[in-house]
Every structure is written in structure tokens, then in C-alpha cells.
Amino acid sequence: MTENYTALYEQHKIAGASFTDFGGWQMPLKYSSELAEHHAVRNAAGLFDLSHMGEVWVTGPDAAAFLDYALVGKLSAVAVGKAKYSLICQEDGGIIDDLISYRRGEQKYLVVPNAGNAAVVAAALEERAASFDVRVEDVSAETSLIAVQGPNAEAILLTLVPAEQHALVTELKYYAAVNVEINGQELLLARTGYTGEDGFEIYIPNEDAAGLWDALLEVGAGHGLIPAGLACRDSLRLEAGMPLYGNELSREGNPYAAGLGPVVSLKKESDFVGKAVLAELKELGAGSTSGRKLVGLRGMGRRAGRSHYPVLKDGNVVGEVTSGQPSPTLGYPIALAYVDVEHSAPGTALDIDLRGKPEPFEVVQLPFYKRQK
Amino acid sequence: MAKVVAELKYSAEHEWIAVDGSGPTGVGISAVAAEALGDIVYVDLPEVGSTVTAGETCGEVESTKSVSDLYAPVTGEVVEINDEVVSDPALINNDPYGAGWLFKVAVTEEGPLMSAEEYAAANGGEL
Numbered sequence: 001m002t003e004n005y006t007a008l009y010e011q012h013k014i015a016g017a018s019f020t021d022f023g024g025w026q027m028p029l030k031y032s033s034e035l036a037e038h039h040a041v042r043n044a045a046g047l048f049d050l051s052h053m054g055e056v057w058v059t060g061p062d063a064a065a066f067l068d069y070a071l072v073g074k075l076s077a078v079a080v081g082k083a084k085y086s087l088i089c090q091e092d093g094g095i096i097d098d099l100i101s102y103r104r105g106e107q108k109y110l111v112v113p114n115a116g117n118a119a120v121v122a123a124a125l126e127e128r129a130a131s132f133d134v135r136v137e138d139v140s141a142e143t144s145l146i147a148v149q150g151p152n153a154e155a156i157l158l159t160l161v162p163a164e165q166h167a168l169v170t171e172l173k174y175y176a177a178v179n180v181e182i183n184g185q186e187l188l189l190a191r192t193g194y195t196g197e198d199g200f201e202i203y204i205p206n207e208d209a210a211g212l213w214d215a216l217l218e219v220g221a222g223h224g225l226i227p228a229g230l231a232c233r234d235s236l237r238l239e240a241g242m243p244l245y246g247n248e249l250s251r252e253g254n255p256y257a258a259g260l261g262p263v264v265s266l267k268k269e270s271d272f273v274g275k276a277v278l279a280e281l282k283e284l285g286a287g288s289t290s291g292r293k294l295v296g297l298r299g300m301g302r303r304a305g306r307s308h309y310p311v312l313k314d315g316n317v318v319g320e321v322t323s324g325q326p327s328p329t330l331g332y333p334i335a336l337a338y339v340d341v342e343h344s345a346p347g348t349a350l351d352i353d354l355r356g357k358p359e360p361f362e363v364v365q366l367p368f369y370k371r372q373k
Numbered sequence: 374m375a376k377v378v379a380e381l382k383y384s385a386e387h388e389w390i391a392v393d394g395s396g397p398t399g400v401g402i403s404a405v406a407a408e409a410l411g412d413i414v415y416v417d418l419p420e421v422g423s424t425v426t427a428g429e430t431c432g433e434v435e436s437t438k439s440v441s442d443l444y445a446p447v448t449g450e451v452v453e454i455n456d457e458v459v460s461d462p463a464l465i466n467n468d469p470y471g472a473g474w475l476f477k478v479a480v481t482e483e484g485p486l487m488s489a490e491e492y493a494a495a496n497g498g499e500l
Contacts (some may be wrong), residue, residue: 018408031465034437035412231411233436302415304435325437326414355440 006051007144007206009215015227023116025052034231038301038328041195041236042371044224045150046234047216055120055203056111058123060134063107069272070128071101072255073264078103083175083192087111087263088121089257089274093281094251095258098120098243100192102177110188112145112202114245126306128273136288144209148216149199149236149373152223157182157189157200159219162296174198182216196240196369238323238334241296241367247307247322248294248336254278256287259294259366292319292338296368297350297361302326305352305361311337312358313352318343321352327368334368335361346348374405377498378470382486384446387496388471388487390478397452397477402434402443405498407469408437411436413462417443418476425451427484432475436466442473448482 004025012019017028028049030037040046058067064076073086080219083102087095097117102110110342113121122138129136148156158166160183168180177190185208193199204212217225234244243249248258255278256263265272266279287293298306304312311319324335335352343350346365351358381389387406391399407413415435425431425445432443454476458464465473491498 028410033412235437304440306440325481326435328437 002175004052005100005215006049007209007211008049008146009053010048011210012227014275017227017229019229023052023114024229025115027052028227030229030231031227032231035328037226037232038235040224040226041228041232042151043151044142044247045148045152045156045199045220045230046195046228047213047220047225048147048149048228049144049213050147050201051144051206051209051300052115053145054113054115054121054138054140055071055145056113056118056122057137057139058109058111058125058134059137060107060132062132062134063109065270066134067109067111068268068270069102069132070125072264072272072274072278074268075101075103075109081176081178082173083177083190085175087249087260088124089255089278090251091274091277091316093254093274093277094125095245095253095255096248096251097258098245098249102188103192104188117245131320132316142206144204144206144293145201146212146216147193147199147201148220148225149193149195149228150225152220152225153197153199156216156223156225158218160215171248171317175319182339183212185212189191194240194242195236197236197371198365200321208272230237234323235325237325238325238328238336239367241336241369243294243336246325254281254286256281257292257294259287261287274368287336287341291341293344294322294336295339295340295344296338296364297321297324297335297352297366299335299352300360300362302333303354303359304333305335305337305354309355310353311339311361312353313343317353318350324352329369333361339363374468374497374499375408376470377493377496377500378407379489379491379500381470381489381490383489384444384445384484384486386444387463388444388446390446390483398447398449398480399474399477401474402465403496403498404490405471405496407466407473408470410415410434410441411438413465416458416462416465416475418459419445419451420427421451421454422449425449425478434462435473444485446476446484447478447480448484449478451476452479453477
């Protein structure tokens with residue numbers, strides 16, 4: 001696989017980043033300490049390069065009807081200016097990706113898939129578009145994405161937005177987006193994120209990304225903003241109980257087992273890809289009375305469970321960890337795991353097999369961490 | 374770039390040992406390893422009085438990202454462990470060759486060890 005570099009690669013090098021491959025991209029793993037970056041996002045603000053994410057425009061008279069068919073949610077019901085979390089599934093109910101769709105007009109949506117899936121999602125959308133009057137345009141290669149996340153995100157952003165547009169930012173709701181002038185340029189600003197904190201994501205052409213990155217770092221310094229890498233992005237999203245494609249979500253899994261049943265709109269009048277199988281899975285009680293279910297586990301000791309470690313009940317394997325690590329905010333180990341539904345109730349005592357040693361954990365409600373509003 | 378201390382010797386598994394020959398030998402992990410592991414949050418050390426064997430695992434080091442085995446660079450009896458590093462594992466990241474030392478061994482036999490120059494050349498450290 002050829003290695004991809006974002007438009008901010010030089011900025012990361014200057015900031016002293018160590019890099020990691022993620023979905024075919026060389027991305028900053030951390031700049032200094034991933035714990036310091038994690039705490040900065042929880043207590044002040046962090047600056048993320050998310051340019052590895054995909055951006056696919058869906059436009060045309062049938063845009064809404066097409067997305068209702070291609071995705072499991074009812075995208076036609078999303079108001080212009082709002083966004084919706086959804087899934088693109090296979091006919092057999094397997095998850096191709098989770099994605100956010102922003103409605104930017106009656107006939108215009110921006111669909112944002114994960115890095116490693118961008119090309120696959122764009123191709124699947126293209127294929128599913130055959131009988132609809134829509135245009136599917138993958139602009140991932142030209143588009144950068146910069147996120148400012150944390151309680152100080154709004155204050156930092158406002159310093160780069162003209163006063164007469166401040167209300168557009170302060171009144172912007174979670175899962176909504178607006179075009180505003182940032183650092184002298186009109187850009188798409190979304191109040192979304194993957195950290196469990198308040199925050200924004202800014203879509204920007206590649207050639208302008210470095211200028212905005214530098215400007216945000218400069219104005220953010222007084223607000224505690226530091227660049228933050230993928231290591232802390234992972235610990236932040238895990239505390240917030242958010243699934244990661246490749247860990248919790250896959251083509252072999254299904255939305256009900258992943259706790260994403262509410263995302264699937266079986267009530268949609270129109271057909272959608274995967275509907276028949278998903279309806280059957282729901283009928284069978286997938287993720288509630290049959291099969292396995294994604295749960296949160298809290299460690300009673302100090303040792304963390306890791307991806308693929310077996311989950312045990314009385315020594316028998318009843319599940320598998322998908323993500324796990326010590327929670328920097330909470331101070332104890334946390335994990336997401338698929339476990340047999342009969343052992344999935346909060347309060348259930350389970351063990352994680354830590355390389356041969358059983359370590360006690362307890363099923364807890366998700367999310368592990370919820371910010372004070 | 375991660376620092377490599379000239380006066381120490383190193384194992385291929387990134388442990389350092391102090392080699393002044395005067396009494397028990399201090400063992401720790403190199404800055405190269407500490408940096409690669411990320412922020413260390415837990416360390417499991419051999420017990421005082423136990424015998425460690427060069428090249429064999431004798432504990433674990435856990436960071437936010439991963440867990441790694443600790444390999445004994447020498448054979449001998451563990452005579453002291455660093456209790457402070459057990460309660461504050463971040464010492465390993467902050468001062469891997471000083472306050473972040475792990476345990477001391479009455480050495481009966483050394484495993485295969487590298488000089489600082491050899492270790493730095495092989496692992497991209499800075500002398």
C-alpha cells in the first residue's frame with residue numbers, strides 16, 4: 001500500500017510528532033506525551049489533523065432518497081444545516097463503515113467516512129447510485145480536516161471569526177454545521193467530534209490547511225491548546241464509549257450487536273441496502289437476547305485488557321475485548337468487549353484473560369466518561 | 374532523539390544495566406524503549422529474593438497503548454526493587470536512567486550485552 005501524507009505533515013514534523021500508519025496514512029501518533037494531550041483535550045483544548053478522513057459530496061434531485069437507500073438511517077429527515085451519524089451496511093447486514101452525513105442543502109450532503117474506508121465507501125455509494133439522479137464526488141484527496149476539541153474550543157475559534165459572525169458559532173448546536181469565515185476564509189465548520197468534549201471540525205482545502213493550523217496553534221496557546229495525536233484520540237473516544245471501525249465495527253458484525261440498533265431505521269418506508277437481513281436480526285433479538293453484545297468493562301485492578309484478549313466467566317470464554325487501556329481521566333482500566341448477551345447486564349462480574357492471568361472486570365453502562373455541561 | 378547513556382550496557386530487549394562492578398547492578402529500560410512504549414502506567418517487577426535469568430521474562434511494563442514483557446539482561450538474585458517506580462511508573466518516561474531504575478541484581482552471569490555505541494547504532498538512539 002502506498003503511504004499517504006496529509007497537507008499538515010510538515011507541521012507535525014516541526015512540532016516533533018512521532019508518526020504511525022493509520023488506514024494507509026502517516027499520521028501523528030503523539031507530539032510529546034499522549035497523556036498530556038489527553039488531559040489537554042479534557043481540560044483545555046487539543047488540535048487534531050483528521051485529514052485522513054474521507055469527504056464525499058452527494059448532490060442532485062435524488063440526494064435525500066439516494067442516501068435513504070444507501071445508508072441505514074433516514075437521511076431525508078435531516079434538516080438542512082444538521083448532521084446525522086449513520087452506517088453503510090452490506091446486504092447481509094455487515095458494517096462497511098460508520099459515517100457522518102451533513103445536509104448542506106435540499107439536494108446536497110457531505111458524507112464523511114473513515115480514512116481506511118474512504119475509497120470503499122465512495123465506490124459503494126457510486127454503485128448504489130445507479131438508479132438515482134445524483135452525483136457522487138469523492139473530494140477526500142483535496143480536502144483537509146482540522147479539529148479543535150475541548151472546553152476552550154469555542155473561545156479559540158471565536159478569535160479567528162469576525163465579530164458579526166460570532167453568533168453563528170456560539171449558537172451552533174451539536175451535530176450541526178455552518179459556513180463561517182475563519183482566519184479570513186469561508187469554510188465549513190461543524191460542531192462534531194470524537195472525544196466526548198465540546199469541539200469543532202473544520203473542512204478546508206489542502207492548500208490552506210497549514211495556514212489555519214498555524215493560526216489555531218498561535219491563538220490557542222493562551223487557551224491551553226496543544227497539538228494532539230491519534231494515541232490520545234483513541235483514549236478519548238474510548239472513554240466516551242464511541243466505537244472505532246476495525247475494532248468495534250466490522251463487516252462481520254452487525255449494528256444490533258454493536259449497540260447501534262437505534263441508528264437503523266427499519267421504519268423507513270423505502271427499501272435500503274441491508275434492510276431485509278437487519279429486520280431479521282432485530283426479530284431474532286441480535287444484541288439483546290441472542291448472540292453477543294458490545295459492553296463497557298471497568299477494571300477492578302490496575303491491569304488493562306487489550307484488543308483480542310478473551311473475556312471469561314468462571315474460566316469459560318464468553319467474549320472478546322475490542323479496545324482497552326487504562327483510562328487517563330478516570331484512573332482505572334476500561335475496555336469495550338463483545339460478550340454473550342446473558343453476561344452483558346451492568347454489574348456482571350467478568351474476567352479478562354491477561355496473557356494467562358484472569359483479571360477482574362465489571363460490566364458498566366456506557367459511556368465511561370460524560371462531560372459536565 | 375532518545376538518549377543513550379555511554380556508561381551503561383544494553384540488551385537487545387532494551388534493558389540497561391550499570392556495570393561499575395561495585396556490588397549489585399541496577400537494571401532499567403532505555404529511553405529508546407520508554408519513548409516507543411509511550412506513557413507508562415504500570416510496571417510489574419520481579420520479587421526481592423527471586424532469581425532472574427538472562428534473556429528470560431521477569432516482569433511487564435504497561436503503557437497507555439500496549440503491554441510489553443520485561444527481560445532480564447543478567448542472571449542473579451534480585452536484591453532490591455524500586456518501590457517508587459511501582460507507585461509512579463511515569464518516572465520511567467521522565468528519567469529512565471535515573472529515578473526510573475527498576476531493580477538491582479547480584480549478578481552471577483551476564484547475558485549478551487551491547488555497548489552504548491552498539492545499542493545506539495542498532496536502535497537509533499543518541500549518545
